[in-house]
Amino acid sequence: MDEAEAEKASTPHGAWLRDWAERLGDTGAEEIGQANVGMFRQRRVLGTLRPARVAQVREIVASAPPGVALYPVSTGYNWGLGSREPVADGAVVLGLDRLRRVRRLDLDIAVAVIEPGVTQGALAELLAATPYMVNVTASSPHTSIIGNALERGVGLRRQRCEDVAGLEVVLADGRLVRLGNWPDERGRMVPYRHELGPGLMPLFAQSNFGVVTAAVIRLLPRPQALTVIRLTFDASRLARAVDELRRYYGQRLISGVLKIYQPVGDECWAFCCVDGDAELVACARELLMRRAGRSGLFDDIREHAGDDELHEQLQCCLGGDPRLNERVMERWFGAGAPGVDGNPDQGFLFFLPLLPFQGAAVAEARALVREIAAETGTTWTPTVNAISPDVIDLVVSCRFPKGAAAPAHQALDLLYSRFAAAGWRPYRLDVEHMAASGPPDLLKRLKDVFDPLGVIAPARYEPREGPVVDNAARGVCSP
Ligand SMILES: Cc1cc2nc3c(=O)[nH]c(=O)nc-3n(C[C@H](O)[C@H](O)[C@H](O)COP(=O)(O)OP(=O)(O)OC[C@H]3O[C@@H](n4cnc5c(N)ncnc54)[C@H](O)[C@@H]3O)c2cc1C
Incomplete structure (x- = not known):
């Protein structure tokens, strides 16, 4: 019997946990023992409870014996940042993936009221033949919308917190509150992102103040036409290319999140979405390609030609369909979503700093990433995600053999410290570097x-x- 098993058997916490495991049945509790693809230290976890109803969540939270902490996760696929590892030892993981009701889908007002276990793939499928779509990320279709939004994750259209118009939260005493804007009994509501008076909803993102059991998610109009143009350029022109793209973005020649991939070699690719009314797209597409051609910065300018998987994947995501993302999981980790953490070979880490939308900053950040990679013998790739005309979420990721996790984590520590020294801090943290920045x-x-x-x-x-x-x-x- 290991330490956690012994604790479970002998303490009042153990009795409470056993009782809940029995009440929730076979699928409602899980064995302890978890892996995480980031190879972060495995926390001591007392157990996992997977309630299927909000009433059970309320009861679990209200009945937790003194000293028992609960760590809520939605689908628990926070890969690269700790997956479903709690930040501190000794918690019970509260898995909310069985709360998977789409409580309401309103295609007049364009909102969905969903629970934490509703995946982006499931909602995208429900919306498939409708005039609306959901803002999807590049992650697996099996990942949640709510967990990602609470982490302020980034979709292909915008940062996920911008999708949220209302939150339902179980507070620590078991009380249920609804914040923001919710449909009334006749379904009337305005999908506005703010509250009257002090904003309470943002307090529940990147915090530990409550357990979110539902959210009102704003949908996006499906564009009549959509194309993605790939601009290829040499890394030596990175700063100038970023500044040029910023101009296009600022003048709305590009929509959604502009992505610039900088793989290990010297070739970079910018993926620019042009969408909206079909005639508008025809004009904007011509204009963007002409401007890009005239700039002399890009070696290749092309629309999706069917020979580039990444191009195809991004085009699908921008159209609200995350299905192709699962290919990446299978290619990188040899497994679909449920097998990513436990895969025997591939580790994966994220570092997510914000930068100003400036060529010089992006080039300096690239140099910093390369310097740290060289120093630690690891491979990190930065990808620009321009989330507004002035802010870049730089997604710096590392794939490493699980057997060689130490240098990857050493590099991660260096990324945190050297980027902070350069004045750039992350917008989202992993379980080892978790510290809020407020007073x-x-x-x-x-x-x-x-x-x-x-x-x-x-x-x-x-x-x-x-x-x-x-x-x-x-x-x-x-x-
Ligand atoms: C190849 C690849 C591509 C990726 N692309 C993207 C991308 O484009 N954009 C992006 O943002 N991420 C991306 N990710 C990272 C990650 O997979 C996603 O962010 C994913 O959505 C997070 O997992 P989840 O939805 O299961 O959230 P969870 O792991 O369930 O939640 C994240 C955290 O939020 C908190 N939380 C969750 N639910 C609740 C709740 N109900 N109440 C209170 N607190 C809660 C918990 O602390 C939890 O640890 C990618 C990862 C990989 C490997």
């Missing part, structure tokens, strides 16, 4: 208001002493 006293007081006994996800985006996020360097004054 610690204020964050602690908010935690006391929402969860005084520390039931929910201890250490997730909590303030922490140490240099990872340095408030002083950000100009935050002590009171």
Whole structure:
């Protein structure tokens, strides 16, 4: 019997956990023992409970014995950042993947009310033949919408938190609250992203103040026409190409999230989405290609020709269809979503800093990534995701043999420290580098208001002493 099993058998926590496991039945509880594709230290986990109804979530949260912490996850596929590992040891994972009801799909107002286990693939399928689509990410169709939105993940159209108009939250005492904008009994609502008065919804993203059991998700009009143009250029022209693309983006020649891939070699690819009314697309496409040609920066300018899988995948995602993404999981990890974490060979890490949308910054960031990769003997690739005309989410990722995780993690530590020294901090964190950046006293007081006994996800985006996020360097004054 290992330590966790012994604890389960002998303590009051153990009795509570056993009781819930029995009540939830075979599929409602899981054996302890988990792998994560990032090869982060495996946390000591007391068990996993998988309620199937919101009422059960409320009861579990309200009945948690003193000292028991719950770590909610939606589908738990937070790959590269810790997957479903809790931040702190000793938690019970609260898997919400069995809450998978689409409670409402309103194609007049263009919203879906969904639960945490609703995957982006499932919602995309429901919307397939409709005039609306959901903002999908490049991750597996089996990943959640709610978990990703709570992490402020990035879809192909916009940052996922922009999709959220309402949240249903179970608070630490088991109370259920609805925040933001919800359909009334006749289905009337306005899918507006803000609340009247202080915004409470954002407090539940990247925090540990509650368990989200549903969300109102804003849908996007399906464009009448959509094309993706790939611009190829040499990395030596990266800064100039980024500045040129920023101009196109700012003048709305490009829509959605502009992606610029910088694989290990010197060839970079920018994928530019042109969409909307069919005539508008025909004009904008010509204009974009002409401008790109005249700039002299791009060696190859082409629309999808059927010979580039990445081009095809992005085009599908921009049209609200994430199905092709699963190919990447299979190619990289030799397994579909459920097998990614446990795959025997391939590890995977993310580092996600924000940059200003500036060529010089992107080129400097690339040099920094290459320097750290060379120093540690690892391979990291930065991908630009322009999420607005002024902000870039730089997705820096590493695939490594699971047997050689140490240098990859050493590189990850260096990325955090050297990017911070350059003035660029991440917008989203992995389980080993979890520290919120707000004033610690204020964050602690908010935690006391929402969860005084520390039931929910201890250490997730909590303030922490140490240099990872340095408030002083950000100009935050002590009171
Ligand atoms: C090849 C590849 C491509 C990827 N592409 C993208 C991409 O384009 N964009 C992107 O953003 N990510 C991407 N990812 C990362 C990741 O797979 C996705 O972000 C994925 O959606 C996260 O997993 P999930 O949806 O299961 O969220 P979860 O793992 O369930 O949730 C993430 C975290 O949010 C919190 N949380 C979740 N649900 C709740 C809840 N109900 N209440 C309270 N807290 C909760 C938990 O702390 C949890 O750890 C990619 C990964 C890979 C390997």
